[in-house]
Amino acid sequence: MSAVPVIKLHSGASFPQVGLGTWKAEKGKVGAAVKYAVTECGYRHLDCASNYLNEDEIGDALAELFESGAVKREDLWITGKLNNPYHHKEHVMPHLKKTLLDLRLDHLDLWLMHWPVAFKYLQEVTQAANPGAAKVDHSVSIRETWEAMEACVEAGLVKHIGLSNVPAIIVHDIMTYAKIKPAVIQNEMHPYCQQPALCEYARRLGIAMTAYSPLGTGSNHSWTGGDVLLQDPVLAAIAAKHGKTPAQVCIRWAVQRGTVVIPKSTHDHRIRQNIESVGFELDEEDMQKIAALDRNFHYLRPNDWYGIPLFCP
Ligand SMILES: NC(=O)c1ccc[n+]([C@@H]2O[C@H](COP(=O)([O-])OP(=O)(O)OC[C@H]3O[C@@H](n4cnc5c(N)ncnc54)[C@H](OP(=O)(O)O)[C@@H]3O)[C@@H](O)[C@H]2O)c1
Numbered sequence: 249m250s251a252v253p254v255i256k257l258h259s260g261a262s263f264p265q266v267g268l269g270t271w272k273a274e275k276g277k278v279g280a281a282v283k284y285a286v287t288e289c290g291y292r293h294l295d296c297a298s299n300y301l302n303e304d305e306i307g308d309a310l311a312e313l314f315e316s317g318a319v320k321r322e323d324l325w326i327t328g329k330l331n332n333p334y335h336h337k338e339h340v341m342p343h344l345k346k347t348l349l350d351l352r353l354d355h356l357d358l359w360l361m362h363w364p365v366a367f368k369y370l371q372e373v374t375q376a377a378n379p380g381a382a383k384v385d386h387s388v389s390i391r392e393t394w395e396a397m398e399a400c401v402e403a404g405l406v407k408h409i410g411l412s413n414v415p416a417i418i419v420h421d422i423m424t425y426a427k428i429k430p431a432v433i434q435n436e437m438h439p440y441c442q443q444p445a446l447c448e449y450a451r452r453l454g455i456a457m458t459a460y461s462p463l464g465t466g467s468n469h470s471w472t473g474g475d476v477l478l479q480d481p482v483l484a485a486i487a488a489k490h491g492k493t494p495a496q497v498c499i500r501w502a503v504q505r506g507t508v509v510i511p512k513s514t515h516d517h518r519i520r521q522n523i524e525s526v527g528f529e530l531d532e533e534d535m536q537k538i539a540a541l542d543r544n545f546h547y548l549r550p551n552d553w554y555g556i557p558l559f560c561p
Pocket of ligand 1: 268269270271272295296362412413434435459460461462463464465466478493495496510511512513514515518519521522548
């Protein structure tokens with residue numbers, strides 16, 4: 249199997265370009281998926297979030313992997329995310345400590361502000377943490393949250409901090425006061441949502457970009473409509489030309505344009521297929537055809553979920 253390329257962050261750290269996504273990876277399946285990905289397929293990057301409600305099972309899998317000697321902690325890149333109801337400065341570090349407890353780790357490699365908006369505090373992390381606008385807490389600024397995240401780096405609980413679901417203007421604002429600059433921006437990116445201007449802006453600032461929902465978040469997007477990415481005829485033709493699948497074309501395209509990419513699967517054959525995408529190359533004509541598919545189409549529509557016209561990353 250080809251080695252997974254890395255992106256060098258401004259800290260000098262190596263950020264593996266393909267990772268395993270874990271959103272909607274149900275308990276009862278996610279632990280086995282993580283173990284298979286790491287031991288059988290060479291994944292060294294896991295994308296987690298407290299909001300996915302599965303970090304405890306991932307933590308058990310990680311403990312098993314470390315105890316068995318299958319992999320060392322320092323060889324894995326583990327990303328977590330600060331959930332919206334914990335943005336107040338008093339809640340940020342305790343929330344990270346809960347994540348570390350669940351994942352059974354003493355630090356994360358990367359911690360992202362999951363969404364740039366504070367929700368009212370909730371004692372327990374639940375999916376109900378994503379209700380409507382009534383839950384927005386207008387008393388907490390992004391600056392307050394970012395500074396509390398910086399304190400977590402200073403405390404040695406996380407090596408890098410970053411942002412998710414942000415437009416360039418929020419990044420610009422944070423850059424005016426950040427003592428610790430964002431290392432990574434994680435946004436929805438795939439051939440229908442390429443975000444070229446944000447990618448260029450991040451490149452100039454030395455911030456790495458991670459593409460989430462790189463396969464168009466699978467078939468579970470009836471709630472947002474739009475064409476099914478993996479059924480796109482242009483992608484199908486490029487896939488056929490290389491003897492690959494449309495999913496592999498999407499992942500390879502993300503790697504080749506210099507982003508990190510975190511496809512999710514809990515099925516062994518897809519977990520393997522996805523990381524094997526690093527083992528072939530798209531030519532210039534393929535890349536141009538894929539560039540022409542951009543339509544700034546988001547499968548994830550938080551505006552609809554939260555009822556707040558705030559999110560246009
Ligand atoms: N920061 C954020 O706000 C945010 C938002 C969304 C996602 N994310 C992260 O990004 C990760 C990936 O995004 P996502 O989960 O939305 O969707 P995705 O990776 O675009 O797509 C996952 C879906 O595609 C299917 N799939 C996986 N590999 C496939 C293949 N080779 N061929 C055909 N189908 C395949 C999966 O099914 P099976 O599992 O059944 O194989 C699943 O239904 C998430 O898991 C999460 O870690 C972050």
